[in-house]
Amino acid sequence: DVKVTQSSRYLVKRTGEKVFLECVQDMDHENMFWYRQDPGLGLRLIYFSYDVKMKEKGDIPEGYSVSREKKERFSLILESASTNQTSMYLCASSLPGQGIYGYTFGSGTRLTVV
Amino acid sequence: RKEVEQDPGPFNVPEGATVAFNCTYSNSASQSFFWYRQDCRKEPKLLMSVYSSGNEDGRFTAQLNRASQYISLLIRDSKLSDSATYLCVVNNRGAAGNKLTFGGGTRVLVKP
Numbered sequence: 001d002v003k004v005t006q007s008s009r010y011l012v013k014r015t016g017e018k019v020f021l022e023c024v025q026d027m028d029h030e031n032m033f034w035y036r037q038d039p040g041l042g043l044r045l046i047y048f049s050y051d052v053k054m055k056e057k058g059d060i061p062e063g064y065s066v067s068r069e070k071k072e073r074f075s076l077i078l079e080s081a082s083t084n085q086t087s088m089y090l091c092a093s094s095l096p097g098q099g100i101y102g103y104t105f106g107s108g109t110r111l112t113v114v
Numbered sequence: 115r116k117e118v119e120q121d122p123g124p125f126n127v128p129e130g131a132t133v134a135f136n137c138t139y140s141n142s143a144s145q146s147f148f149w150y151r152q153d154c155r156k157e158p159k160l161l162m163s164v165y166s167s168g169n170e171d172g173r174f175t176a177q178l179n180r181a182s183q184y185i186s187l188l189i190r191d192s193k194l195s196d197s198a199t200y201l202c203v204v205n206n207r208g209a210a211g212n213k214l215t216f217g218g219g220t221r222v223l224v225k226p
Contacts, residue, residue: 035216040122042201042216043158090157103214105157 003027004093004106012112019078021109023091029104031094032074034058034066036087037108043090049074050096081113115140118204120217127192127224134188135220137202147178147185150201152219158201161187192224 007022023032031050035043035058045058047066055066063085067075074093078085091106120137127133139147147164162169164176164185175188189196202217 040218042118042218043214044216045214103160105159107157108155110155 004091004104006089006091006106006109008109009107010110010112012114013078013081015082015113017078017081017113019081019111019113021076021078021089021091021111023074023076023093023106024072025074025091025093025104026072027093027095027104028071029093030071030096032068033092033094033103034064034074034076035090035092036060037090038087046076078111081111083113085111086113087111116218117141117215118202118217120202120220122218123221123223125220125222127189127196127222129192129194129224129226131192132188132190133192133222134186135200135222136184136186137217137220138182138184139202139204139215140183141204141206142180142183144204144206146205148203148205149174149176149185149187150203150216152199152201154198158216161200189222192222194224194226197222197224 004025013019033048034046037043049055049068065077089109092103094103118139149161150158151161152158162171164178168177173190177186199219199221201219204215206213
């Protein structure tokens, strides 16, 4: 069974901390994505990557960075966590050209910044 | 105006009844459309694609109206297990590849 695994289901961090959210996929997918989901706003794309060491800004990249050193792992970094980054974070992966058909989501990390 | 808009609901539906709801999108050049289902505190999962001619998958029917820029989802003979949030997803293909825009979701509660 194909899987996208997010390292933590629930996370509580303090304002100003540097936070790492990890995502690992075992499907040899080139494309990986980070979204955040907030009530009434749907999923919003933060960053995505179409290959190792490659990254592109999504719609809301401010306050975030990413790292893709290996094909299977895509990390989201909150440089200095703030309370407005409290959210559900979802990672997804797909093969190139498959678009949404190939999207597999991880089960999400619910981050609370206090 | 949001790129993809949905009525947040909740739609309270008696078991066995039919429920339908829409999703409007602002980009007339949008190329493909989908409905995702998301259970409480779970990840979204693809429910069905939406084709111009309309398509059906069991009790679920999806329609696309390009002229009015909306898609719809109809659920017949609702089951308790249909209770979920239904996300409308619009795909636009750009230079960097496919760009998905998600609606805020419509919550459906099926009650006995």
